[in-house]
Amino acid sequence: MKNKIYPHVLKGIAMLVLSLLVSACGTIRGTGDLGVVIERADGSVQIIETTGRTSLARVDGLGDLSHASVVFSRDERFAYVFGRDGGLTKIDVLQNRIVKRVIQSGNSIGGAISQDGSLIAVSNYKPGGVRIFNAQTLEMVADIPAKYKGSDQASKVVGLVDAPGQYFVFSLYDAGEIWVVNMQDINNPQIQKFRNIGRQPYDGLITPDGRYYITGLFGEDGVVLLDMWNLKSGPKRILNDYGRGNEKMPVYKMPHLEGWAVANNRVFMPGVGRNEVIVVNKDNWKQENRISVHGQPIFVMSRPDGRHIWVNFAFPRNDTIQVIDTISMNVIKTIKPGKAILHMEFTPRGENVWVSVRDNDQIKVFDTDSFEELQTLPALKPSGIFFTSRAHKTGL
């Protein structure tokens, strides 16, 4: 008898332990290696993980994502997705579900999360302005219409970023202004307006240290620089040759400035309407070099260590990625991953880069050292790729 029961009990215990282990593995995990990929075809996102390079889930119902961006809560659990249709959606990346979704405007372009993670700001085209929300509940705490002199229509807002001290900074496309909003007192936003900065600012970025806000101009040559450590001095015009110049080449896609790379004490910027990456010295803000590249750059992204710059290009030359060495300033690698390369995102410490190949309906993962293709994942017209490590970076 004894002998017969024994194996039975043992098997039972083994099963119990095994099932406990399995369920534990299934429920407890960190989020530091997770990310969100925008699928613009059907308004969905994929939740992916970068350790095993797999897709974990798809979340549907996010509306028009033809232009979308994402910021993350500081605990890296929630992704805030800003959609073209004015939708602001909060996704739980551990439970693969929408926690809350609000349609906050008719047409929006991007967003930012405050330094302390408590506020989400969204920049809107229609009605033009910025709206600020409680990050937990998505209830609106401030509405800032971009009204300006000489027009009864509010301006489209671009280049919205966060800055240290609970600031949000953004540019008014139609008005040619930069606004700086201090949200330390959420009931009483302090707005500082800088007027006549130049024609048609089309995007902005803030340097990773949060000090310089930089806006590119489409309507004229030049770049506007605002020193957040010295707001009293106001915006300053730099790089007067930067822009489309006299022989204006058609621009089939606006470059993204979020991708301006700061590496090796230099800023690498996409040439507007030119097949060039512009290199600017960060000490004096003077142009130092122009690097000829395959097409008009869209994203000029620094590998996290700053040694290499990865560049993708505008339609119709958007089948190519080039890699620039920041010491020799040469293009050291040209890759053709497929049709319509829309975005690139580096893993937190930069050993891999994830690339969205829209027209192939694929995401590809490359080794950033050997340039070897490591993985291909299916995705429905993928565009932006956003990893949770952005949670701890100013301006992202």
Next chain:
Amino acid sequence: MRNTKKIISPKVLRAASFLLALFIPVCTLASEINSHQQERLIHLLKHDCGSCHGLTLKGGLGPSLLSERLVTLPRELVVNTILYGRNGTPMPPWKTILTHREVEWLVDYLYSGDAGEK
């Protein structure tokens, strides 16, 4: 000059314009864009025009391309804007990428109301 004036009587003019009116649909037929091209144009409209005008064409940095707005504009203006771009705005000329026929087809497609948000 006087002779020509005399030759082209109102009657002839009317007849000519009638013929011309007949000819326009014939032209459209002749410039039929095959289904492969149509697919390519719709893809371009959605994804490349869409990066400024929105995937649903409701507008973004660029204005809405929905038929209810376009009908308020002369068709020729729309065709020319696509072909030659629009000064003072980011709208680029597409003449090196699209043929005149393709642009005509795209504009018809936009006016038909089949494009954009359903």
